[in-house]
Amino acid sequence: MTEKQQPMHGLLIDLDGTLYHGTHRIDGADTLISYLREIKLPFRFVTNNSSATPEEVAGRLMKMGIQAAAEEVCTSAQAAAEHIARLKPGAAVFVVGEEGLRKAVQEAGLVLTEEQPDFVLQGIDRSFTYERLTKAVRYIHAGATFVLTNPDLLLPSTDGLIPGAGSIGAMLQAAGGKKPILIGKPSTILMDYSLREIGLKADETWVVGDNMATDIAFGAAAGCSTILVLTGLTNAQNMDYYMEQAGCKPTTVCHHLEELRSYISDHREI
CATH class of the missing domain: 3.40.50.1000 (HAD superfamily/HAD-like)
Structure with a gap:
């Protein structure tokens, strides 16, 4: 072919x-x-995957016997943070996500905030709560730009399929009324x-x-x-x-x- x-x-x-x-x-x-x-x-x-840092991704590969270095890893979290920094350097960002996403935001010179963000940046969040959903939706309605790390609805795990970042994103899009900027x-x-x-x-x-x-x-x-x-x-x-x-x-x-x-x-x- x-x-x-x-x-x-x-x-x-x-x-x-x-x-x-x-x-x-x-x-x-x-x-x-x-x-x-x-x-x-x-x-x-x-x-x-936006949940892990490049160092963590490389570490996982190494544990499986696959030689890897952090500088060889490109994640949707890194690309998302860089994209936001290009749109508005030093922007205030409300993150719905895990450590890899928060770290990428900080390394791009952006500001993590819980109040009045310029952007709502969302990835996979396995501790996601209704309270977090409510805050994100309100910020989107107030004018924050909605950025989604990746559209994956489902992810494989050792126990079977689990909801991915795209599943949370579908909720935010439905309730927030805006389509996200898609990164991954x-x-x-x-x-x-x-x-x-x-x-x-x-x-x-x-x-x-x-x-x-x-x-x-x-x-x-x-x-x-x-x-x-x-x-x-x-x-x-x-x-x-x-x-x-x-x-x-x-x-x-x-x-x-x-x-x-x-x-x-x-x-x-x-």
Whole structure:
């Protein structure tokens, strides 16, 4: 399956469903990343997860035997904070989210506040309360700009699916009456941030992931080549359905990570 062939100068790699499931490493993930380091092909781990800091994400990967450094991680929290800082440096931000999001806000020179914010920034929040919902909705009605880290409605966990940031976002949008600025995949905001971090152009960069609606649509919208891996959400049985739903196709499909490694070996100098 081929739509276009572009130079492979770097990779933006999804995490959950691509390199691991929950806390379990997918077969070949460790050797894939080791191979990329061996051939010196630049890459970034790109995640819609806003709850963890880049250091925490890298630590999780290391515990699974996947070599990673914080500077190789691009999160929706980082991209969201940078985007707000570009819109209004030093803005006051009311955060509905976890430590990774709060830390990203502070590192971008923004001000965490509980009163009269310029922005309501929302990600996943596993301690979310009705009181927090009420505050966020009132601030949105009062004129605060609503920013959503990522649209994921459901997330995999070791015990099964759990509601994602998009589920909370749906409540805020319904009650607040405003659509949010969307940061994470498939938005171009996270893509632009990731490309700046890796130092490449879209037509030099390939996106790797298991989700047609986020990872592959993310890459296709930006003009990147894309590799769908059948290691997570998408498999051989549901692939056609998800492609139809996403309205796009990957540049190529790899059934497992060893096949991906071979594909990279054959195509990295196109």
